[in-house]
Amino acid sequence: xxxxxxxxxxxxxxFKAPLNGSSAHLLTILNSVADGVFTxxxxxxxxxxxxxxxxxxxxxxEEAIGKRCYDIFRAGVCFSGCPVKEAQETGQPVxxxxxxxxxxxxxxxxxxxxxxxxxxxxxxxxxxxxTFRDQSLIHALRREIEEKYTFGDLVxxxxxxxxxxxxxxDVAASEATxxxxxxxGTGKExxxxxxxxxxxxxxxxxxxxxxxxxxxxxxEAEIFGARRGAYTGATENRPGxxxxxxxxxxxxxxxxxxxxxxxxxxxxxxxxQEYQPLGAPSPMKADxxxxxxxxxxxxxxxxxxxxRRDLYFRINVVALQIPPLRERxxxxxxxxxxxxxxxNRTYAKKIRGFTAExxxxxxxxxxxxxxx
Numbered sequence: 001x002x003x004x005x006x007x008x009x010x011x012x013x014x015f016k017a018p019l020n021g022s023s024a025h026l027l028t029i030l031n032s033v034a035d036g037v038f039t040x041x042x043x044x045x046x047x048x049x050x051x052x053x054x055x056x057x058x059x060x061x062e063e064a065i066g067k068r069c070y071d072i073f074r075a076g077v078c079f080s081g082c083p084v085k086e087a088q089e090t091g092q093p094v095x096x097x098x099x100x101x102x103x104x105x106x107x108x109x110x111x112x113x114x115x116x117x118x119x120x121x122x123x124x125x126x127x128x129x130x131t132f133r134d135q136s137l138i139h140a141l142r143r144e145i146e147e148k149y150t151f152g153d154l155v156x157x158x159x160x161x162x163x164x165x166x167x168x169x170d171v172a173a174s175e176a177t178x179x180x181x182x183x184x185g186t187g188k189e190x191x192x193x194x195x196x197x198x199x200x201x202x203x204x205x206x207x208x209x210x211x212x213x214x215x216x217x218x219x220e221a222e223i224f225g226a227r228r229g230a231y232t233g234a235t236e237n238r239p240g241x242x243x244x245x246x247x248x249x250x251x252x253x254x255x256x257x258x259x260x261x262x263x264x265x266x267x268x269x270x271x272x273q274e275y276q277p278l279g280a281p282s283p284m285k286a287d288x289x290x291x292x293x294x295x296x297x298x299x300x301x302x303x304x305x306x307x308r309r310d311l312y313f314r315i316n317v318v319a320l321q322i323p324p325l326r327e328r329x330x331x332x333x334x335x336x337x338x339x340x341x342x343x344n345r346t347y348a349k350k351i352r353g354f355t356a357e358x359x360x361x362x363x364x365x366x367x368x369x370x371x372x
Contacts, residue, residue, distance in 0.1 A: 036111075036134075039118055040084060041127040044068050056111070056134045058104030069130075074102040083115035084128035091117065096352065098135060110135040149334060152194040154187060158328035164191075164320055171318055172198035177270065179255075179315050180293040182322030185372030188293040189253060191322060196249040201289055204248025207241045212257030220262055225277035242275050242286050250288040255315065256296035256307060263308045270314045290315070325367040332363055335371065 027048060030037050036053035038046050049064040057064075059072050070078035077083070083094040093116040103109045111132045118127040149157045151165040171178060172195045180188040189208065196206040209223055225240025241250060252258070258266065269275045270290065274283040292315045301307035325331065336354065344351055354362065 033131075036132045037129070038064070038069065039127055039129045040069055042125070044070070044084070044128075046072065047127065053132070056103075056109070056132065057101070075099055083113050084130050087115045087117050088125060088128055093117075097350065098352075110139050152197060153190050154194060155334050155338060156328060156331050157334065158323065158331055160323050161328060161331070164322070168194055169198055171195060171320070173200070174318075175289055176317045177290045177292065177315050178318045178320060180291065180320050180322060182293075182295065183324045183370055184295045185370030186322040186324055187371050188295075188322060189251065191320065192249070192251040192253075192291045192293065195291060196251075196289075199249065199289065201248050205245055206249045206251060207245035207288075208251045208253060209241050210253045212254040216259045216262065219259070220265070221278055223262070224265065224275050225280075227277055227279035240275075240277060242269065242288060243277075243284070245288045247287055248289070250290055252290065252292040252315075254294060254296075255292040256294040256298055256301060260306070260308065263311050267308065267311045267314060270311075325370045329363060333359075336362065 027050065030048065030050035031052075033050060034052055036056045037048070037050045038053050039048040041047050045066055045068055046064050049059075049061050051061075053064070054060055057072060064072050069084070070082075077099045083097055083099075087094050093114065095114050097113045099111060099113055101109050101111055112135050113130060113132045115128055115130040117125050118129045120126050149155055151168065154161075154165070156162065156165070168191075178192075178195060180191050182188055192208075193206060196202060209219075211219065213219075214222055221238060221240065223241050225243050226238045228236050252266075265275065269286050273286045275286055276283040298307055298312055298316075302309045302312050336359075340351060340353070343349065
């Protein structure tokens with residue numbers, strides 16, 4: 001009986017760089033193109049590599065030819081979502097996909113990639129072609145714009161908003177009570193956070209109370225705290241937001257919804273820096289900086305008797321009016337980019353932008369909910 005022959009995997013054919021005249025003519029043409037261009041054979045080995053590709057990656061033609069493309073581009077996408085392989089598998093081109101590669105010197109380099117299948121004269125697939133463009137300058141300009149128009153978590157190029165950004169450091173440096181005014185959803189809480197983060201109290205907590213979220217008895221205990229036995233169900237001492245904000249900032253959101261009896265108690269805190277938790281035998285000292293916000297017309301509420309005049313003057317020391325989004329439409333493209341980037345990362349999408357028609361719809365909308 002003869003011994004069975006050893007089974008061997010078929011050898012990959014040796015790479016042969018194209019040397020004929022038509023290939024040289026093709027390379028001359030490709031070297032005049034500003035974008036990087038390279039082609040690969042069916043084994044993902046580079047067969048053509050133009051001058052722009054050399055300049056962008058740092059690898060010369062001689063270093064790249066015959067190498068597998070992932071040895072040159074060294075990107076995570078090479079193994080998890082190669083644009084050339086995707087084009088070969090789907091038969092559809094990949095257009096302007098942003099990926100990061102490593103240049104020859106190890107620097108991270110953002111590029112925009114397009115790829116498609118390379119076919120012979122009979123239409124048979126024989127490899128792939130990829131074009132790519134250096135996005136470093138675009139990314140640098142984008143960062144510059146973001147830094148120029150960003151203040152903490154706030155972003156705007158609107159002149160009225162920029163004036164607010166300019167005075168926020170001085171406002172934050174004081175202990176003055178600030179009243180943030182603006183429609184619902186304009187970002188009043190973000191302004192409060194920016195003021196706190198810039199203030200001498202930034203190491204302390206920023207505590208938020210929504211004055212319209214709870215009924216009066218619960219809201220009183222929420223703000224001022226309660227001692228055990230102060231009311232039915234109070235089985236232990238409960239610290240209020242004033243105590244929790246000690247050394248920091250207390251932000252009273254929608255202060256126009258604060259019931260009149262609690263307005264009296266809050267006024268005492270603002271005047272004497274003292275408050276008394278429910279059921280406590282003696283008052284406590286308050287060590288907080290107050291910020292307040294409203295989307296109501298407090299002046300009219302004062303005239304109607306639903307908001308105390310003396311409290312209004314106490315909280316209206318520094319008033320900042322935040323414009324609604326319909327008055328700062330120049331910010332809509334900035335916000336679109338921010339949210340698009342955020343949702344792409346959240347949902348693992350790669351949506352690049354909006355059509356001109358869709359963008360026009362977004363720019364023309366009145367946004368009754370504002371940024372929110």
